[in-house]
Amino acid sequence: KTLRVAICGLGSYGTRVAEAIQSCSRVKLTGVISGTPSKIKKWQEKYNIPDKNCYSYENLDKIKDNPDIDAVYVITPNALHHVQVIRVAKAGKHAICEKPMAVNAKEGQEMVDACKQANVKLLVGYRMHFEPNTLEVIRMRNKGDFGKVLFFQGLCGFKIGDPSQWRLNKQLAGGGSLMDIGIYAINGARYMTGEDPIWVTAQESKTDHVKFKEGVDETIQFQFSFPSGATASCLSTYAMNNLDRFFLNGEKGFAEMQPSTNYGPIKGRTNKGELDKPHTIHQAVQMDEMAAIIFDNKQAVVPVNGEEAVKDLKIIDAIYEAVRTGNKVSLKL
Numbered sequence: 001k002t003l004r005v006a007i008c009g010l011g012s013y014g015t016r017v018a019e020a021i022q023s024c025s026r027v028k029l030t031g032v033i034s035g036t037p038s039k040i041k042k043w044q045e046k047y048n049i050p051d052k053n054c055y056s057y058e059n060l061d062k063i064k065d066n067p068d069i070d071a072v073y074v075i076t077p078n079a080l081h082h083v084q085v086i087r088v089a090k091a092g093k094h095a096i097c098e099k100p101m102a103v104n105a106k107e108g109q110e111m112v113d114a115c116k117q118a119n120v121k122l123l124v125g126y127r128m129h130f131e132p133n134t135l136e137v138i139r140m141r142n143k144g145d146f147g148k149v150l151f152f153q154g155l156c157g158f159k160i161g162d163p164s165q166w167r168l169n170k171q172l173a174g175g176g177s178l179m180d181i182g183i184y185a186i187n188g189a190r191y192m193t194g195e196d197p198i199w200v201t202a203q204e205s206k207t208d209h210v211k212f213k214e215g216v217d218e219t220i221q222f223q224f225s226f227p228s229g230a231t232a233s234c235l236s237t238y239a240m241n242n243l244d245r246f247f248l249n250g251e252k253g254f255a256e257m258q259p260s261t262n263y264g265p266i267k268g269r270t271n272k273g274e275l276d277k278p279h280t281i282h283q284a285v286q287m288d289e290m291a292a293i294i295f296d297n298k299q300a301v302v303p304v305n306g307e308e309a310v311k312d313l314k315i316i317d318a319i320y321e322a323v324r325t326g327n328k329v330s331l332k333l
């Protein structure tokens with residue numbers, strides 16, 4: 001069965017997803033939701049989308065009556081995901097949502113609850129969960145190739161440009177680099193070690209108080225401890241480039257990936273040699289897999305459901321608390 005998707009938010013990542021869907025085997029772009037009529041018109045022409053499948057943010061709830069759309073993929077600024085996903089759920093459509101799923105765990109949980117109540121699925125765009133070299137490292141770890149896992153390091157960041165963009169606006173972004181790029185290290189620490197942290201510590205540094213206003217973090221370093229005794233040390237930043245690196249160390253072996261989370265090709269090596277799985281278009285594989293999760297109840301090796309995303313949001317809440325208080329913050333995920 002083909003998953004017929006409407007994209008909500010026709011910005012840069014929405015555009016990338018729409019392109020990727022063109023090479024999917026069981027996903028079709030059938031609708032759009034946007035506040036900009038000129039963009040809708042362009043997308044309609046490009047993807048052959050009829051007028052009846054085009055919505056604004058005002059009338060998005062009417063999607064309820066549209067039999068051509070199975071799911072809505074929300075790809076708007078972070079703080080808007082909460083209300084939009086809940087509207088999608090209330091309209092009886094499956095929701096796919098970009099990361100971070102929300103700007104805190106409370107809102108994330110409300111999204112999970114709304115989708116459960118509406119009996120629709122809630123999936124989050126964690127494209128790395130379907131990336132072949134990432135899955136190979138996870139397979140090797142599960143097989144014991146690295147022995148007991150001892151340590152993970154995740155370095156995620158880039159130098160952010162235009163100071164007027166929504167990513168630097170607390171109201172729309174919910175925070176700063178941690179929400180946007182640090183979440184890859186948080187999520188990566190979990191799928192690379194196979195464990196959820198039991199406490200976090202964190203430290204913030206800010207060099208530019210004009211560009212990075214109150215509540216918008218420029219750089220945060222954070223540390224996790226896992227139930228096995230393994231630890232993680234991570235860096236999230238909007239202040240430097242060339243930071244896209246994962247390192248997992250165990251008693252018997254290691255995996256290092258660089259780049260580790262960009263659009264690829266993902267490269268790296270382990271104690272057994274180069275990671276050499278062929279490059280895929282992450283968003284295309286993700287969408288085909290999501291069709292199987294929605295229609296066939298397929299279980300992803302690393303889950304992408306709303307509950308998993310709430311765990312990342314609880315960690316984000318804890319990191320911000322640790323920054324604010326200087327305390328070690330306990331977590332129960």
Ligand code: NAD
Nearest residue numbers: 009010011012013014075076077078098099100125166180
């Ligand atoms: P973008 O600025 O390019 O696009 C955002 C879109 O939302 C624009 O079309 C904009 O018009 C629209 N929008 C609707 N209401 C808005 C409002 N009130 N203010 C500002 N814009 C509004 O951003 P993007 O890079 O496409 O990011 C969108 C989401 O996708 C974010 O949550 C981001 O974290 C996520 N993202 C994920 C990945 C990934 O690899 N998974 C990559 C990039 C972005």
